[in-house]
Amino acid sequence: MGSRNRAMTCLISRLYLVSNNISSSFSIPPSFHQFSLIPSSSLHFTTSYSSNKQSFSNLGLGFSSSFTSTIRGFCSREIMSNKVASSLENLQISDSSSVTYLSAKEAAEIDEILMGPLGFSVDQLMELAGLSVATSIAEVYKPSEYSRILVICGPGNNGGDGLVAARHLHHFGYRPYICYPKRTSKALYTGLVTQLESLSVPFLSLEDLPQDLSNDFDVVIDAMFGFSFHGTPRPPFDDLIQRLVSLHRYDHAHQRSAVIASVDIPSGWHVEEGDIGGEGIKPDMLVSLTAPKLCAKKFCGPHHFLGGRFVPQPIAEKYTLNLPSYPGTSMCVRIGKPPQVDISALRENYISPEFDKDQLEANPIDQFKKWFDDSLTAGLHEPNAMALSTAGKDGKPSSRMVLLKGFDKEGFVWYTNYESHKGHQLSENPHAALLFYWDGLNRQ
Ligand SMILES: NC(=O)C1=CN([C@@H]2O[C@H](COP(=O)(O)OP(=O)(O)OC[C@H]3O[C@@H](n4cnc5c(N)ncnc54)[C@H](O)[C@@H]3O)[C@@H](O)[C@H]2O)[C@H](O)CC1
Numbered sequence: 001m002g003s004r005n006r007a008m009t010c011l012i013s014r015l016y017l018v019s020n021n022i023s024s025s026f027s028i029p030p031s032f033h034q035f036s037l038i039p040s041s042s043l044h045f046t047t048s049y050s051s052n053k054q055s056f057s058n059l060g061l062g063f064s065s066s067f068t069s070t071i072r073g074f075c076s077r078e079i080m081s082n083k084v085a086s087s088l089e090n091l092q093i094s095d096s097s098s099v100t101y102l103s104a105k106e107a108a109e110i111d112e113i114l115m116g117p118l119g120f121s122v123d124q125l126m127e128l129a130g131l132s133v134a135t136s137i138a139e140v141y142k143p144s145e146y147s148r149i150l151v152i153c154g155p156g157n158n159g160g161d162g163l164v165a166a167r168h169l170h171h172f173g174y175r176p177y178i179c180y181p182k183r184t185s186k187a188l189y190t191g192l193v194t195q196l197e198s199l200s201v202p203f204l205s206l207e208d209l210p211q212d213l214s215n216d217f218d219v220v221i222d223a224m225f226g227f228s229f230h231g232t233p234r235p236p237f238d239d240l241i242q243r244l245v246s247l248h249r250y251d252h253a254h255q256r257s258a259v260i261a262s263v264d265i266p267s268g269w270h271v272e273e274g275d276i277g278g279e280g281i282k283p284d285m286l287v288s289l290t291a292p293k294l295c296a297k298k299f300c301g302p303h304h305f306l307g308g309r310f311v312p313q314p315i316a317e318k319y320t321l322n323l324p325s326y327p328g329t330s331m332c333v334r335i336g337k338p339p340q341v342d343i344s345a346l347r348e349n350y351i352s353p354e355f356d357k358d359q360l361e362a363n364p365i366d367q368f369k370k371w372f373d374d375s376l377t378a379g380l381h382e383p384n385a386m387a388l389s390t391a392g393k394d395g396k397p398s399s400r401m402v403l404l405k406g407f408d409k410e411g412f413v414w415y416t417n418y419e420s421h422k423g424h425q426l427s428e429n430p431h432a433a434l435l436f437y438w439d440g441l442n443r444q
């Protein structure tokens, strides 16, 4: 007990249609082709279950004799197509080839405009930049596997972003360590250091750092230099950059090495030309801020994110910025294609509380209600989404997602058009199956 397999009890495995008169009251609204009024009538299923707990997996549900004829328009085709178009636009813009890249001069100009006529303070922008870095890391590297994070901070604002990111990562459940060898005495920076010290985040000196960073850290955040870097790196950053370069070599020699996440620019790279000699660091993640700089075109790692969700319209217009939209309330958005993955390795090890037959409600609908309430309380996304599987008289099965519209002792209700594929299949063969998948509760 305790494993996902056992906890995932199959609550309803088969629906049984008692009545065959489905076709009796089909009515397709005349405007169907214009308004996509999908539900012209409801298919209403009722249960005929056994109180014997053993028979759960053979639960039989019957077709309701009280056949309701509900018509519910939910979306006009025009609205739908606008929505689809705008999501497709976002997808296209996420293609890195259409995104705007800034020169070092443009990036510095934008900074000046933001902090001049547009009324922002550097503290504000740095806070948002650092939060974007922390959320980007949290999107890809989960604290359960990548808890130990070394943040190497440089002398300028890029270093400040690193200090802010470390604070947020601490609150997200990671264990950050800071290496900040060239500190400035400005109040903004001393404040950031005090905040981290008050959280007992350790500061490591250069001497404290192990030569091989992979032994002690899962992620190294490169917050050494941003868009004001020029020339070749001076000590002690030259050596620190070399340690990150060796991580890449380590990666080839061993199975697992610490991953590198660079803030805005991979440190040591030319801001516009990129890794000129080809001997620089090769980050796994790059979090571009405001808009990617030209060097980001040369970034080949698997995770490119954009952060700094503070660009006002006047700036976007002046620099004709073409950037991906941030989803919902997110502080970061992925640029470009998601990384190629080995599908066979996509597997989570679920650990669930024990669950056995003694805990089951005698009435399967009561059990369903318990679990459905749990999924609502947990705030799961669309807990009423269910896979409906049907097969026509040819026996070929089809599955699709539909939304549960209600349930009671009589059964489960959803709406469909009688002329739909599922409508036809159900009229030919009244057997069907429903499956709910409540991710996050490890239940189906
Ligand atoms: N609008 C935004 O997107 C914001 C971005 N932020 C971050 O700020 C950096 C740019 O910060 P800035 O202070 O201008 O410069 P850097 O951090 O890149 O570094 C300047 C620092 O480095 C020294 N330096 C330059 N070259 C070398 C070298 N070859 N060797 C050693 N040291 C060097 C220089 O003397 C300075 O001391 C941007 O990239 C974002 O990360 C803001 O946080 C918010 C707004």
Ligand SMILES: [K+]
Residues within 6 Å of the ligand: 158, 222, 223, 224, 225, 226, 262, 263, 264, 265, 266, 267
């Ligand atoms: K950097």
